[in-house]
Amino acid sequence: MSDEVQPGHVRLRLDLSYDGTGFHGWAKQAGGRRTVQGEIEDALRTVTRSRETYELTVAGRTDAGVHARGQVAHVDLPEGVWREHHEKLLKRLAGRLPRDVRVWALREAPSGFNARFSAVWRRYAYRVTDNPGGVDPLLRGHVLWHDWPLDVDAMNEAARALLGEHDFAAYCKRREGATTIRTLQELSLVRGDDGIITATVRADAFCHNMVRSLIGALLFVGDGHRGPEWPGKVLAAGVRDSAVHVVRPHGLTLEEVGYPADELLAARNKEARNKRSLPGASGCETC
Secondary structure (H helix, E strand, C coil), X not given: CCCCCCCCEEEEEEEEEECHHHCCCCCCCCCCCCCHHHHHHHHHHHHCCCCCCCCCEECCCCCCCCEEEEEEEEEEEEHHHHXXXXXXXXXXXXXXXXXXXXXXXXXXXXXXXXXXXXXXEEEEEEEEECCCCCCCHHHCCCCEECXXXXXXXXXXXXXXXXXXXXXXXXXXXXXXXXXXEEEEEEEEEEECCCCEEEEEEEECCCCCCHHHHHHHHHHHHHXXXXXXXXXXXXXXXXXXXXXXXXXXHHHEEEEEEECCCHHHXXXXXXXXXXXXXXXXXXXXXXX
16 A cells, blocks of 8 residues: 555556446455456456556445446556557557446556545445335436435434544444544435435545445434434444444445645645544544
């Protein structure tokens, strides 16, 4: 995860999107399961006629079934490979990659850029409909059907109590050695003219299952099973609540990743690696 590019290499930024339906998530897995990382790395190796696999680092590892419109990754290529292929590399990737994943831009990254640690925020959207007839068949892979009427105002009221820096242990699947402290910058819901409710969720980073758990809690408020104060109480309790359901992944899309100005990249990378703790806490796990 070093920001130092090895001598004789050049770091490239990739902007990409994918339909997560046919993937077992972003990260490569044992057993030959199909992943976004695996597809792009295989395509990159093929079009550059390389024996070596050039490993990608991504802004946010999405789970199986989750989509991305604005994902960002970086890769370090030997300078000779980049010089030989850079003019046609993007088009060749388009011809080699399967249709459910696209690389839209590929360019030299500024000094100190790291797709993961340079990011200052990630923005997701979760889409759900409470239409009694269900989901438009053309949108079925991207919109969740909730079979109870939803009160968007009540959901937004509940969401306000979750904003800010908190320990989101109650809404995350714990991982050994990882902190659950995050800063939730935005959580808001809007019903469109088509009846689809889009939740916008933006934070400096997310822990495992955090977005889908937050949406699950808000849906319980929206359909009247819990009051607007309930998600905040769950957050304050700091432990997983069996009533908080992790909603299905297909309604979730990574929409955008935000980065600071080039001259601030080094400082951001250092900050992102620091240990995090809440005010008054004695310490926390490594981020």
